[in-house]
Amino acid sequence: MKPPAFAYHAPRTTDEALATLGELGDDAKVLAGGQSLVPLLNMRLAAPAALVDLAHLDGLDAIEVSDDRVRVEARVTHERLRRHPAATDAVPLLREALDWVAHPVIRNRGTALGSIVHADPAAELPAVLSLLGGQVELATSGGTRTAAADDYLLGPLESDTRPGELATALVLPRPGVRTGAAFDELSRRHGDYALAGVAVTVTLDADLAVATARAAFIGVGATPVRVDLTDSLSGQAHDALAPADAVGLARDVIEPTDDIHATADYRRHLAGVLLERALTTAAGRAAAGGTA
Template structure:
């Protein structure tokens, strides 16, 4: 397989890249990791007249983690973010999900922001950005704008980036106090796209009861789906000690709200059932994670750390 003919641009600065994108608009595609774009080109599923290779724009490779969250530049590779101790400390859901992305060879080259822009509803990172209510910063010759995850994913393989815009970075908010996370998915083979997956975030109050619970789903809708499960999670803990809950009711609630499609890999009913099972696992694990973090924080406070 060979790609269709295109003009190749290799700007050395962000300004140069934005000028090329402004000139060619919808006829241009950005090349970063290339793990999605190159196969699309080779299968002739994408035929841009211009390819803008941003790999020489070094400033786009930054990964910054602070008390507010994690900002990942457009050239930051999956592997670099996955292995970052700073990222793991500030937002552990990100490396937890990245461990499920394809294979090490893909993660060594593919980019976090590129995966978001590709907007595959079966991919891990769009669901993570969505459940955390993260953002993408779009830059163009005309300026910058910040797009919330809820507004970024327009459909399968479709984002709301405009012609001439480059997704310069993505921001994943930091983990709040007494909050735990978990990521789980099921695929036919390791490294395949998931048949269904769940990213869960659970927060506890001072009495170590659930105060908030959200789950982001992949593989069950045309875009990443986020459900607020707070009320159901609280009900699941009624009459039980902290950390213990009957999550089966929450799983049933989730199944009622999902309308997945059947394809050659799995039927809609199976995906719906699987999403419920994974919801139970993810909420249980996220709650245990939250309890562990709450206890560690309490010990550190008593020790004066």
């Protein structure tokens, strides 16, 4: 199928993009990498009157790494971020999560921030943003605001991106010392959206026992489902985890549903298996000194 007709705007500067989005309001959609929006247009599941394409903007393409955070602007593709040593050394979970995102062709066009705005419940980066307590920066021609991940990710394919707004950057805090992370998922074919997946961070104390443990699941709820596992795991030695309680807790909290790919029961079981593996990996990485 072909997309419905739309007006096409190709601003050259961020100010021009914000002015255009402000004028068009609800009628416009931002076109970033197009890897989610174009299929939706072609299937006629979206029919905006106008597209505002970021491809020709001069700017919004920086990756900034500082002592306390990594900031990724709107035009940075998945693949560019995945291959950015300073960013992925600062937040190694980013690289592991991005390894699971789609295929190289899609990663070369799709943007990291676009995936967060798009808010697919099975997408990897929204879970990373939620787990690490990241933020999204947004702008209109009238000003800017910052939204915390949990306030921003509202539901399936629903983020708090308001008419006239452009999401300009995602911000991830750098994890603290003795923190390890891992991402694991299962999909029917590598590169497909996951049937279920999980991102985990484990922080150890000075004796290398678990101080805190957290998980964010994908594919088993309307948004990434964050679960604090600290009570179930704290005090356990990093190399002798007994994760049964944590797995039980997580399986109780998540809310998977049946679809043509898998039953809810299968997803619940799978989520627990993936969690157990990811916890072991993350604890080992934390003990080895890795910072998530």
